[in-house]
Amino acid sequence: MSTPERDQTIADHVGLVYHVARRYQSHSDYEDLVQAGLEGLIYAVDHFDPHAGTGLSTYAVPSIRGSMQHYLRDKSSSVRIPGKLQEIASQVSKAVDELTQQGGCAPTIPAIAAHLNIQEDDVLHAMEANIARTTVSASEDNSPLANLASLDTSIDDFENSQAIQQALGTLPIVDQQAVKLRFFANKSQTEIAHELGISQMQVSRILARALRELRPLLRDI
Amino acid sequence: MSIALHLPAQPAYASIARNLAATIAARCELTYDRVEDARLAIDEAFNQVVSNAPDNAEVVCTFVEEIGAMEFMVQSRTDLKDLLPTDTFSWTVLSALADEVHTTNVDGVLSVIARVEEPQNAAA
Numbered sequence: 001m002s003t004p005e006r007d008q009t010i011a012d013h014v015g016l017v018y019h020v021a022r023r024y025q026s027h028s029d030y031e032d033l034v035q036a037g038l039e040g041l042i043y044a045v046d047h048f049d050p051h052a053g054t055g056l057s058t059y060a061v062p063s064i065r066g067s068m069q070h071y072l073r074d075k076s077s078s079v080r081i082p083g084k085l086q087e088i089a090s091q092v093s094k095a096v097d098e099l100t101q102q103g104g105c106a107p108t109i110p111a112i113a114a115h116l117n118i119q120e121d122d123v124l125h126a127m128e129a130n131i132a133r134t135t136v137s138a139s140e141d142n143s144p145l146a147n148l149a150s151l152d153t154s155i156d157d158f159e160n161s162q163a164i165q166q167a168l169g170t171l172p173i174v175d176q177q178a179v180k181l182r183f184f185a186n187k188s189q190t191e192i193a194h195e196l197g198i199s200q201m202q203v204s205r206i207l208a209r210a211l212r213e214l215r216p217l218l219r220d221i
Numbered sequence: 222m223s224i225a226l227h228l229p230a231q232p233a234y235a236s237i238a239r240n241l242a243a244t245i246a247a248r249c250e251l252t253y254d255r256v257e258d259a260r261l262a263i264d265e266a267f268n269q270v271v272s273n274a275p276d277n278a279e280v281v282c283t284f285v286e287e288i289g290a291m292e293f294m295v296q297s298r299t300d301l302k303d304l305l306p307t308d309t310f311s312w313t314v315l316s317a318l319a320d321e322v323h324t325t326n327v328d329g330v331l332s333v334i335a336r337v338e339e340p341q342n343a344a345a
Contacts, residue, residue, distance in 0.1 A: 096253050100253075105252060106252035106253040106254040106255070107252060107253055108247070108250050108251065108252050108253070109246075109247035109251075109253065109256060110247070110250065112253065120247055121244075123247075124240070124243050124244055124247060127243060127253075127256070127257070127260075128239070128240060128243065131260070164310055167310075182317060183313055183314050183317040183318075184313075184317075186317055188254050189253075189254045189257055189258070190254055200253060200254070204257045207257075207261060208260075208261060208264075211261065211264070211265065211314065214310070215268060215311075218309075218310045218311065219272070220309075221309060221310050
């Protein structure tokens with residue numbers, strides 16, 4: 001799809017965002033929710049497969065709703081991380097990716113600490129802070145779609161596969177991908193990072209957050 | 222040598238077990254991936270054990286460290302009459318995160334035991 005076509009498609013479907021946002025009309029963050037919904041619409045337009053047998057509107061509504069719900073969840077549970085720790089977390093993230101590229105496998109914690117000339121405890125604190133963060137960065141949500149069809153087949157082996165699919169459906173699409181790749185395809189976090197085009201620390205954050213959100217939904221499943 | 226951590230059987234204490242697991246996994250020279258797996262695995266095991274524990278129970282997390290591998294056991298008194306079910310999403314998660322995992326329920330004490338190790342250790 002060319003850029004003008006894409007822009008036109010987004011403009012043609014923007015009414016869906018306002019339609020979904022109607023239930024939040026009295027919300028003080030209405031404008032931000034609409035913005036989150038627009039991001040969901042753009043994601044849907046960029047990843048829509050016209051040959052999949054469903055219309056764009058049908059495909060886009062769950063994505064729009066998911067983005068809005070995710071915005072509300074993030075807002076209610078976001079954890080403030082001190083600036084210094086955020087800076088270290090950012091350095092650790094870069095170091096993990098660089099050392100993985102150099103060595104062909106994920107580095108140990110002492111290796112990361114030595115690379116950055118910091119204490120091992122600082123690396124561990126940065127990792128915990130990374131998991132405590134809940135906000136999704138743009139790069140996480142713009143990752144390419146992995147081929148999930150075969151993973152859905154492995155979920156089908158579960159007696160309660162429908163409940164699992166429904167629970168996964170409440171997560172942003174990239175979180176669904178990460179969960180399926182880690183827990184059903186048994187890929188390592190390094191492999192998932194490579195496949196989704198995101199950093200390993202983002203994968204860690206996504207998995208921790210996804211499990212936290214899925215736990216109450218799948219308590220008995 | 223093993224390291225033991227005693228905590229109230231409440232989900233809010235999982236973060237303490239997570240942090241200790243990560244620290245010990247780092248001491249075992251596990252790679253970044255596996256440290257994160259260990260952290261998620263103990264979180265999952267802790268929540269499974271706690272959700273089947275009676276009020277006012279205590280959870281004991283025991284860790285055994287070696288170079289390239291870490292074992293942990295999460296244990297508490299339980300209301301459960303049988304073993305933890307292993308056909309659940311939670312157990313699938315735990316099985317994917319750990320290289321070995323099993324559960325016991327002996328004399329009203331529920332345990333989840335898991336081992337996280339580097340691939341070269343697993344192959345040896």
